[in-house]
Amino acid sequence: MKNKRWILWLVVAMAIIVIVFVARDRIHFDWHVFVEQLKLADWRKIGLGVALIWLAYGVRAVRWSVLLRPTKHVSPLKLVGSQVIGFTAVALFGRLADLVRPYLVSRRTNLPLSAQVAVYTVERMFDLGTVALIFSTVLLFSPDRASLPRPDLIHKAALGGLLATVALAIFAVLARVSGKAVAVVVGKTLGFFSVSLGETASEKILGFRDGLNVIGSAGDFVLVVVLSLVHWLMISYAYLESTRAFVASPQLATMTLAKCMLLMAASMGSSLLQLPVIGWFTQIGLTMGAMQALFHVAPEPALGCGAVLLLVTFMSVIPLGLIWAQIEHVSLKKVSEESEHAGVEALTGPVTDEPAV
Numbered sequence: 001m002k003n004k005r006w007i008l009w010l011v012v013a014m015a016i017i018v019i020v021f022v023a024r025d026r027i028h029f030d031w032h033v034f035v036e037q038l039k040l041a042d043w044r045k046i047g048l049g050v051a052l053i054w055l056a057y058g059v060r061a062v063r064w065s066v067l068l069r070p071t072k073h074v075s076p077l078k079l080v081g082s083q084v085i086g087f088t089a090v091a092l093f094g095r096l097a098d099l100v101r102p103y104l105v106s107r108r109t110n111l112p113l114s115a116q117v118a119v120y121t122v123e124r125m126f127d128l129g130t131v132a133l134i135f136s137t138v139l140l141f142s143p144d145r146a147s148l149p150r151p152d153l154i155h156k157a158a159l160g161g162l163l164a165t166v167a168l169a170i171f172a173v174l175a176r177v178s179g180k181a182v183a184v185v186v187g188k189t190l191g192f193f194s195v196s197l198g199e200t201a202s203e204k205i206l207g208f209r210d211g212l213n214v215i216g217s218a219g220d221f222v223l224v225v226v227l228s229l230v231h232w233l234m235i236s237y238a239y240l241e242s243t244r245a246f247v248a249s250p251q252l253a254t255m256t257l258a259k260c261m262l263l264m265a266a267s268m269g270s271s272l273l274q275l276p277v278i279g280w281f282t283q284i285g286l287t288m289g290a291m292q293a294l295f296h297v298a299p300e301p302a303l304g305c306g307a308v309l310l311l312v313t314f315m316s317v318i319p320l321g322l323i324w325a326q327i328e329h330v331s332l333k334k335v336s337e338e339s340e341h342a343g344v345e346a347l348t349g350p351v352t353d354e355p356a357v
Contacts, residue, residue, distance in 0.1 A: 029300065088332065
């Protein structure tokens, strides 16, 4: 597995080198202007962005605590360190370290890792739904939506995203309240076309219902929704303030929330397959490209803003996480490897080196 990872990273690195070599004569970049853009930036806004991101980890800890209530009452303060250290591991080692958070929570609370993976899955489901809801609402109802690039296409995409989010929310509520009945109806309906497809769909719905059991009551559901909205609104404004910090660029200094949603989507999309170190540069490059393509930002402020957005929203946790890991005597590399191995065991059973028969 590790050899395959190194091969993947090597291929990506070589691809980046080739792209830079081919495009070096086509891109006119002034490093003096780039440095001036950074000097003129409003670092108070960037500091506010960092503060919002750090506070968002606390909101995540509160939400995880609520999702643990059906199993065990755990103080959110007890979970903040796991969130901070976990995201530090992802920033340093890539998305392969995503299971560090549930692994650390499992160790801290003495609860099974499989239960924490279920919480993590539901957490991600709320993240996806909340982001889609915020993006769609802002893009549909923002006063400056007509000034967005391809407003007709964006309107259709936002409307589709909103309708899909509402439909998924209704389905999740039905699955949580009467998952068995929903599984039977869907299984029989799809069974007319394929028996195996109907059985598979029924099993998936029952598994989805079991995962939603981490939500203990209707009150907890509402609280998780509110916390998710607060969390992602904080992140959205961290993006907005960090972008507006580049006061020497008219396009960035006057960035609106609707335009920032598009930029945020590009930045988040580029981080889904985050690779260690290399992923930092690909994320900056893709975010920079989005700024130039969507808002006609000059390359110098676009690069500076892309780098700052990465630092604020993704890497600002690293110094905090390293300090916290030292206090709690946690080795980030060791815990990343342990969480990956334990996560595979929790989901598929014990891993052995024996070949499959």
